[in-house]
Amino acid sequence: MKIAFIVNDVRTEQGKFTTSRLGQAAVNRGHQAWVIGVGDLAYDPDGQIRARATSVPRTKYSTSESYTADLHGKNAVKVRINVGDLDALMLRNVPSDDAIDRPWAATIAAEFGRVATRHGVVVVNDPNGLAKAASKMYFQLFPEEVRPRTIITRDREEIKAFARDEGTIVIKPLQGSGGASVFLVRERDLPNLNQMIDAVSRDGFVIAQEYLAAAEQGDMRLFVMNGRPLRVGKKYAAFRRVRSGGDMRSNVHAGGIKAAAEIDSTALQIAEIVRPRLVQDGMFLVGLDIVGDKLMEINVFSPGGLGSAQQFEKVNFSAHVIEAIERKVQYMQFYGRNFDNVDMCTL
Amino acid sequence: MKIGFVVNDITTEEPGFTTSRLATEAINRGHSAWVMGVGDLAYDPDEHVYARATSVPKSKYKDSASFLQDLHGKNAVKQRIVVDDLDVLMLRNVPSDDIIKRPWAATIAAEFGRVAMRHGVIVVNDPNGLAKAASKMYFQLFPEEVRPRTIITRDNSEIKAFAKAEGGNIVLKPLQGSGGASVFLVRPDDLPNLNQMIDAVSRDGYVIGQEYLPAAADGDMRLFVLNGRPLRVKGKYAAFRRVRGGGDMRSNIHAGGRLAEATVTDKDLRIAEIVRPKLVQDGMFLVGLDIVGDKLMEINVFSPGGLGSAQKFTKINFSRYVIDALERKVDYMSYYGRNFDNVDMCTL
Numbered sequence: 001m002k003i004a005f006i007v008n009d010v011r012t013e014q015g016k017f018t019t020s021r022l023g024q025a026a027v028n029r030g031h032q033a034w035v036i037g038v039g040d041l042a043y044d045p046d047g048q049i050r051a052r053a054t055s056v057p058r059t060k061y062s063t064s065e066s067y068t069a070d071l072h073g074k075n076a077v078k079v080r081i082n083v084g085d086l087d088a089l090m091l092r093n094v095p096s097d098d099a100i101d102r103p104w105a106a107t108i109a110a111e112f113g114r115v116a117t118r119h120g121v122v123v124v125n126d127p128n129g130l131a132k133a134a135s136k137m138y139f140q141l142f143p144e145e146v147r148p149r150t151i152i153t154r155d156r157e158e159i160k161a162f163a164r165d166e167g168t169i170v171i172k173p174l175q176g177s178g179g180a181s182v183f184l185v186r187e188r189d190l191p192n193l194n195q196m197i198d199a200v201s202r203d204g205f206v207i208a209q210e211y212l213a214a215a216e217q218g219d220m221r222l223f224v225m226n227g228r229p230l231r232v233g234k235k236y237a238a239f240r241r242v243r244s245g246g247d248m249r250s251n252v253h254a255g256g257i258k259a260a261a262e263i264d265s266t267a268l269q270i271a272e273i274v275r276p277r278l279v280q281d282g283m284f285l286v287g288l289d290i291v292g293d294k295l296m297e298i299n300v301f302s303p304g305g306l307g308s309a310q311q312f313e314k315v316n317f318s319a320h321v322i323e324a325i326e327r328k329v330q331y332m333q334f335y336g337r338n339f340d341n342v343d344m345c346t347l
Numbered sequence: 348m349k350i351g352f353v354v355n356d357i358t359t360e361e362p363g364f365t366t367s368r369l370a371t372e373a374i375n376r377g378h379s380a381w382v383m384g385v386g387d388l389a390y391d392p393d394e395h396v397y398a399r400a401t402s403v404p405k406s407k408y409k410d411s412a413s414f415l416q417d418l419h420g421k422n423a424v425k426q427r428i429v430v431d432d433l434d435v436l437m438l439r440n441v442p443s444d445d446i447i448k449r450p451w452a453a454t455i456a457a458e459f460g461r462v463a464m465r466h467g468v469i470v471v472n473d474p475n476g477l478a479k480a481a482s483k484m485y486f487q488l489f490p491e492e493v494r495p496r497t498i499i500t501r502d503n504s505e506i507k508a509f510a511k512a513e514g515g516n517i518v519l520k521p522l523q524g525s526g527g528a529s530v531f532l533v534r535p536d537d538l539p540n541l542n543q544m545i546d547a548v549s550r551d552g553y554v555i556g557q558e559y560l561p562a563a564a565d566g567d568m569r570l571f572v573l574n575g576r577p578l579r580v581k582g583k584y585a586a587f588r589r590v591r592g593g594g595d596m597r598s599n600i601h602a603g604g605r606l607a608e609a610t611v612t613d614k615d616l617r618i619a620e621i622v623r624p625k626l627v628q629d630g631m632f633l634v635g636l637d638i639v640g641d642k643l644m645e646i647n648v649f650s651p652g653g654l655g656s657a658q659k660f661t662k663i664n665f666s667r668y669v670i671d672a673l674e675r676k677v678d679y680m681s682y683y684g685r686n687f688d689n690v691d692m693c694t695l
Contacts (some may be wrong), residue, residue, distance in 0.1 A: 043484070073467055134458070137458040140390060174455075
């Protein structure tokens with residue numbers, strides 16, 4: 001098949017990124033795999049989407065590092081391709097990484113992807129689903145049962161009242177992410193709450209959440225593919241992020257170590273509860289961040305960490321993700337490249 | 348009915364705005380009408396959407412100016428309302444007006460609207476439809492026949508090739524954002540400056556280059572489409588013409604130009620017919636088509652303005668018919684126990 005991965009910027013891709021692993025897996029399985037930066041796309045006067053795309057010269061790579069080295073190297077294959085001729089397009093850029101310097105880049109992959117679906121390209125995750133998930137408000141559309149108590153407002157007094165009710169809360173910007181401006185507010189922090197709210201509300205609405213005591217131990221990322229936990233044999237694509245030092249953010253780039261995860265019936269129940277909505281929105285591959293019996297976040301834009309899951313579970317999950325896309329491409333061929341993209345995303 | 352209008356900011360609303368006319372009409376028809384800014388919304392721990400909303404003390408206003416005076420005045424009714432209890436929420440903020448100073452505000456009305464519709468509030472235009480229309484790329488999803496030839500890219504050389512192919516006459520503008528800023532008309536003798544023009548536009552992201560339509564020299568026509576059909580009352584269409592003023596190629600009113608009566612022809616109705624399926628599919632209740640010759644220049648789905656201008660030339664109070672259409676939806680919704688797909692309801 002012909003597949004392309006849209007990333008923030010081809011040059012800043014790293015060997016350990018999940019996207020690089022997926023690219024390597026696609027090449028190793030004999031596919032034509034292209035990588036495209038969000039700024040490399042174009043809509044041409046003939047109504048076709050084209051892109052300045054990059055691929056690798058060889059057909060086998062032993063590691064995603066050697067694959068990425070070739071992608072960046074002087075033997076890289078650079079061609080202007082017709083995106084409408086692809087079988088699959090995987091939107092793997094991280095909008096929040098572009099939120100400051102290139103705000104226009106945040107939504108553009110979904111914009112082009114939406115046009116590409118007209119030409120029978122399988123676009124995952126579904127562009128209209130991603131458009132619904134542009135802010136953390138998306139999370140509130142999932143059942144209450146799996147979410148921490150939440151308030152979203154620009155009114156300080158409302159946040160203060162919420163903090164008093166809850167004792168300890170977490171505040172963060174509704175739009176954007178990546179761990180910037182995330183504050184843990186304990187009772188003793190109340191004198192600083194105004195400043196914290198101001199720091200967050202500079203960027204728009206503030207989301208405040210009940211603090212989950214279990215978050216002390218960090219959280220677990222569980223991959224969900226086609227609306228079901230990604231499981232190969234008895235191994236789940238998952239891992240734990242353990243809090244390090246005093247930083248309350250378990251995001252890996254905010255410090256923290258990783259460990260093997262144990263998937264229990266609580267985690268599977270959460271995945272089951274979110275399934276209908278993920279299917280409805282055409283979410284092919286997402287990452288659930290689970291703390292205790294609650295979800296902290298559903299990452300639908302370029303969820304990362306497949307390599308960490310592989311490290312602990314000794315399963316090459318990337319190959320299974322590519323295999324799932326291969327099946328979609330086959331379905332699409334049976335149906336003459338004419339099938340609803342939302343439905344195809346989780347078939 | 349209980350209706351809420353989401354605007355950029357209550358304090359900057361003006362009587363000439365279509366939203367003010369719609370709210371005045373809602374009040375005069377005996378409804379409870381609230382106005383709220385995009386920053387006044389809140390999602391509370393009880394899972395409901397609230398808003399610091401403003402209404403007016405009287406139940407009749409002779410015009411939108413007196414309505415707005417009361418809305419801004421000291422007798423204005425200010426209350427924290429439950430948005431989920433409304434019958435209708437009309438998203439009327441203009442995202443591009445907030446793009447520089449409050450970029451977060453551009454999408455937030457649709458975000459809250461999407462939550463509110465879970466509770467049976469009719470939200471127009473449909474929030475998911477609006478999310479699809481966040482940039483001018485949305486336009487490319489309509490049939491080619493009604494669109495000028497277009498290129499969208501960040502590559503200078505591709506735009507130059509396009510300009511040459513078009514004989515040197517193209518229009519350049521940013522794909523995202525709008526309002527007439529950074530819109531360039533490129534003529535054959537501007538080619539030496541083309542790089543600078545492209546750079547000015549591409550600072551804000553992707554550049555959209557379009558075939559220049561010679562008919563645009565005379566301005567364009569705005570035609571309102573309601574529930575997927577041209578808005579027509581007593582044989583008159585809600586439409587008007589914008590005539591180019593001076594040398595400025597932008598026919599937007601704030602870029603100079605004057606308004607005139609429009610004659611809606613079969614050709615215009617055909618364009619409206621061609622865009623209808625997609626507008627219905629995306630739940631677009633009220634949109635403004637900008638027509639030049641036999642092509643569309645733009646489809647305005649976010650807070651289209653100018654109902655007052657249409658009224659001025661046709662002597663028809665179209666605002667009344669827009670509110671009337673919303674009343675019908677509220678009736679439908681009550682028959683169906685406030686449980687009906689919002690996209691479908693938007694154009695019923």
